[in-house]
Amino acid sequence: MSGRFVRSSKYRHVFGRPTRKEQCYDNLRISKNAWDTNLVKANPQYLAVNWEASGGGAFAVIPLNEKGRLPEQLPLFRGHKAVVLDTDWNPFDDSLIASGSDDGKAFIWRVPEDFTLRTEDGEDPEDVGPLRQFTGHSRKVGHVLFNPAAANVLATSSGDYTVKIWDIEAGSPRLTQKHTDIVQSLSWSANGSLLVTTSRDKKLRVWDVRQEAPAHTVPGHAGAKNSRVTWMGEHDRIATTGFSKMSDRQLGLWDIRDPKEPIGGFHMLDSISGVCMPFWDDSTQCLYLAGKGDGNIRYFEYEHDKFEYLSEYKSSDPQRGLAFLPKRGVNTHDNEVMRAFKTVNDSYIEPISFIVPRRAEVFQGDIYPPVTGTKPAMSAAEWFDGMEGLPPKIDLESIYEGEEPTEIPSSSRPVSRVPSTSTMLSTSKHQAESAPLKKDLEPIKEPSQPSPAIRNPPPSMKEQANSVANLASKYNDKEDSSSAEDDSSSFEEVAKPTERHAPKPVEQPAESTEPSAITRELGSPASPAKLAAPISPSKPGSSAAPSMQQAPAKAPTSSDQITLQDIKTLLESQSKTISVQSEKIALLTAQVDRLKTTIGGKM
Numbered sequence: 001m002s003g004r005f006v007r008s009s010k011y012r013h014v015f016g017r018p019t020r021k022e023q024c025y026d027n028l029r030i031s032k033n034a035w036d037t038n039l040v041k042a043n044p045q046y047l048a049v050n051w052e053a054s055g056g057g058a059f060a061v062i063p064l065n066e067k068g069r070l071p072e073q074l075p076l077f078r079g080h081k082a083v084v085l086d087t088d089w090n091p092f093d094d095s096l097i098a099s100g101s102d103d104g105k106a107f108i109w110r111v112p113e114d115f116t117l118r119t120e121d122g123e124d125p126e127d128v129g130p131l132r133q134f135t136g137h138s139r140k141v142g143h144v145l146f147n148p149a150a151a152n153v154l155a156t157s158s159g160d161y162t163v164k165i166w167d168i169e170a171g172s173p174r175l176t177q178k179h180t181d182i183v184q185s186l187s188w189s190a191n192g193s194l195l196v197t198t199s200r201d202k203k204l205r206v207w208d209v210r211q212e213a214p215a216h217t218v219p220g221h222a223g224a225k226n227s228r229v230t231w232m233g234e235h236d237r238i239a240t241t242g243f244s245k246m247s248d249r250q251l252g253l254w255d256i257r258d259p260k261e262p263i264g265g266f267h268m269l270d271s272i273s274g275v276c277m278p279f280w281d282d283s284t285q286c287l288y289l290a291g292k293g294d295g296n297i298r299y300f301e302y303e304h305d306k307f308e309y310l311s312e313y314k315s316s317d318p319q320r321g322l323a324f325l326p327k328r329g330v331n332t333h334d335n336e337v338m339r340a341f342k343t344v345n346d347s348y349i350e351p352i353s354f355i356v357p358r359r360a361e362v363f364q365g366d367i368y369p370p371v372t373g374t375k376p377a378m379s380a381a382e383w384f385d386g387m388e389g390l391p392p393k394i395d396l397e398s399i400y401e402g403e404e405p406t407e408i409p410s411s412s413r414p415v416s417r418v419p420s421t422s423t424m425l426s427t428s429k430h431q432a433e434s435a436p437l438k439k440d441l442e443p444i445k446e447p448s449q450p451s452p453a454i455r456n457p458p459p460s461m462k463e464q465a466n467s468v469a470n471l472a473s474k475y476n477d478k479e480d481s482s483s484a485e486d487d488s489s490s491f492e493e494v495a496k497p498t499e500r501h502a503p504k505p506v507e508q509p510a511e512s513t514e515p516s517a518i519t520r521e522l523g524s525p526a527s528p529a530k531l532a533a534p535i536s537p538s539k540p541g542s543s544a545a546p547s548m549q550q551a552p553a554k555a556p557t558s559s560d561q562i563t564l565q566d567i568k569t570l571l572e573s574q575s576k577t578i579s580v581q582s583e584k585i586a587l588l589t590a591q592v593d594r595l596k597t598t599i600g601g602k603m
Contacts, residue, residue, distance in 0.1 A: 007308060009301055010356065010367055011284055014337060016297060016313030017353045025062055026069045026348040029053075030321070035085045035142060036184065036226045036275055039321025040349060041097075042341050043089040044329030046111060047349065048097055050084050050321075051076055057084040057101045058127075062349075066117055074117050075125035077109050079133075088144045090152075091326070092376045092391075098154055098168075100141030106156045108132040108168055136164055136173045143183065149192030149391050150383035151376035157183035163197065165209060167380045174384055177207050177214075187231040187238070190282070191377070193388050194256070196238050198227045204240065206256050210386060218259050221250055221266070226275050232302065233282025234390065237263075239307075241276035241289065244268070249276050251289070253307065263305055269298075279324045283369050284337055286310070290322045297322075297340065297352070313352060317344045327371040332400040335364055368396040370408050 006012075030039060031050035041048045047062040057080035062070070082102035090096035095111040107130035119125055139159030147153035154166045159182055165175035181201035188195055194215070195207040204220035207213070221227045221242025229240045240252040240262075249269040252262035269276065274293030281288070287307060290297045295315035300307035319342040330336045331353070338354040356367050373394035378387045398406035 009303075009308070009310070011286060011301055011310060011337065013357055014286075014299065014310060014354050015357065016340075017355055018315065019351045019353075021348075023067050024344075024348050024350045025067060027072070028060070028070065028346075028348055030343050030346040031083060032346060033083050033085065035102075035140075037086045037142070037321070038277060038323055039343055040323045040341055041087050041089055042323040042325050042329075043094045044326060045094045046089070046097075046115075047323070047341060048087040048089065049343075049349070050087065052346075053078070053083075056081050057103070059084045059087055059099060061097070061111055061115065061128075062117060063115065070117055071119070071125075073125050075115075075119075076127050077130075078127045079107055079109075079130040080105065082140075085140060086143050088146055088154075090146050091148055091372070092151055092374050094374075098144045098146065100144040100156055102140040104135070104137045104139055104141060104158070106134040106137075106141050106144055106154070106166070108134070108154075132168060132171055134166055134168075134171065134173070136166075137162070143186055145186055145188065147192040147383065148188050148190060148372070149377045149389060150380055151378070152380045153192070153383055155186060155188070155195065157186055157197070163195070163207075167384065169380055175209060175212055177209065177212060179205070184226045185228045187229050189231050190234040191388050191390050192383065194231075196229050196231060196256070198229045198240065198242070200226075202227075204229070204254070204259065206238075206259065210384070216256070216259050218261075221252070223247060223250075225273075228276065228278055230278045230280045230287075232280050232287075235302075237302075237305075239278050239280065239287055241269075241278050247271065247273065249291070251276075251278075251307065253305070267307070277322055279322075279340075281324075281327065281338055283327050283371050284367070286338075288324065288338065288340070290319060290340070290342070292320055293318050295319060295342075297342075299354070313354070317342075317350070319343055320346065328373065328394065328396070328399070328405070332363060332368060332396055335367065337367060363397045363400045365397060368400075370395055373405055373407060375407065 029052040031052045039050050049060045051058045051060045058076040058078045060074050060076055080101035080103050084099050084101050086100045088098050097109050099107050110131050137158035137160055141156050141158050143157040145155045152168045154168050155163055157163045161179045161181060163177040163183060164173040166173050179199050181199045184198050184200060186195060186197045195209050197205050198220055202220050204218050205214045206216040208215045222245045223243025225243045227240055227242030229238055231238050236256050238254045238256060242250055244250055248271050250266040251269055252266050254262050272291055272294055274291045277290045279288040285302045286299050288297055288299045295317045296312055298312040299310050301310055321343040323341045325339040330339055335356045335358050336353045337356055340352040341349050344350050370393035372391050375392050377389035377391040393408045394405040395408060
């Protein structure tokens with residue numbers, strides 16, 4: 001019956017809609033460098049594309065509204081002396097972008113106002129120069145990534161096995177995270193306090209960035225090819241993609257509080273050889289996976305600590321690079337929940353809209369929860385001083401109505417699902433040395449040690465006798481009421497044993513603080529407090545309080561001995577009754593078998 005029911009989800013029917021060629025960004029020369037990067041980055045106003053340029057490195061910035069075939073000569077962002085490997089847009093300033101290059105430098109650039117790719121006839125395009133230059137790495141800068149909560153905080157990874165954290169206002173590196181091999185991927189937590197990285201040594205590391213030490217270092221994907229990681233928004237979970245030893249593509253879900261192994265193990269995707277690029281959408285709780293070298297984009301919904309497969313966008317055009325638009329830039333009038341930009345044949349970029357099919361022509365608030373806006377939670381100085389927080393969110397309905405984005409008041413802002421840094425790292429050794437983290441320490445329960453359940457008091461002797469009687473009564477129901485032996489053996493007709501009271505101690509109440517002998521023998525749980533209860537010193541010859549090991553060795557009282565003897569007598573009588581009943585059942589079974597044989601012979 002369970003197979004007839006389908007899991008309820010608002011995004012179960014999401015589909016990817018491609019774009020016609022004339023609405024794509026054509027006539028591009030996308031970089032053919034073999035470094036594993038996404039090649040393209042997007043924000044609601046611009047696209048950044050790593051460019052195949054001679055005479056040093058460069059990248060192009062394309063306004064989203066300038067579609068179609070682009071001019072042969074474009075204004076490029078030049079300044080690097082070697083090929084540009086990665087770019088990233090500032091999440092709080094759509095005109096500010098960072099780049100990393102093979103020359104070991106990271107640059108900050110600003111897109112000029114009213115920037116356009118098309119110039120007047122006869123005019124040569126004017127290239128754009130860097131705003132700031134960061135020098136600190138000794139080898140190529142392979143990745144750049146802005147902090148998602150603090151303004152003007154940038155992370156760069158390099159071939160010198162380090163990740164540096166820069167204050168771009170001051171122009172200097174403030175923190176350094178040292179690795180043992182080249183970093184292949186990195187991702188910030190939603191509040192910008194933690195950083196997760198994967199590297200060529202097949203390790204997954206969760207960093208307490210401002211302490212410059214890894215909170216966790218665990219084995220990641222075992223394959224030799226590159227692995228990727230993405231932080232799942234405001235969750236304390238991360239998702240990784242990589243390869244097994246047999247070169248099968250894998251997906252892993254990790255709990256950062258105890259990342260010894262992925263939750264439920266690695267999930268095998270397929271056997272394609274291209275690196276799988278993960279992208280997380282926190283508003284819809286969906287994970288998008290795009291493989292290099294294939295044209296498909298599959299997407300999953302995160303629910304109950306596992307990824308539920310939704311669907312797959314299929315295309316015959318393979319992609320080498322992919323970028324997703326921030327949620328504040330989607331088209332809410334078309335019920336678009338995500339938009340991707342994929343590179344095709346290194347010559348043009350195709351937008352792909354992921355749409356929830358609905359006929360209503362009003363704002364669909366259930367599929368558009370509040371999303372992160374353009375206001376940071378803190379400044380760079382506050383972040384380096386240890387401040388944490390989530391940036392304010394905006395209501396997409398105001399954008400739907402064509403108004404300025406409306407910020408959600410703090411009173412109605414959703415509660416953050418990101419635990420504090422101290423809670424996330426309470427299992428790490430480094431936390432014991434981190435004074436700021438001790439203030440908000442919340443111990444994390446070990447999964448293998450469940451919280452102790454509340455136990456009821458041990459059952460009384462009368463309750464135990466009734467339980468044995470009820471157990472035996474099912475055999476009495478099967479017998480004839482004329483059986484004298486059965487009638488004499490019923491617990492219901494045995495007279496209650498005479499209660500004999502031992503001399504009452506002056507210092508003890510009626511209920512002894514030590515469990516009785518019958519209670520210990522039948523295995524009833526005894527309270528540790530009762531086992532360790534001291535004996536009143538008013539009793540003659542009394543000694544110190546007995547320990548838990550000494551308590552069972554104490555001789556039972558006369559009342560306990562008499563009661564135990566009565567119970568044993570009842571049990572022996574009941575055992576005899578059960579034996580007689582078993583013999584009768586066997587006899588009846590034999591008679592039934594003979595009757596079946598006789599009837600079968602006659603027929």
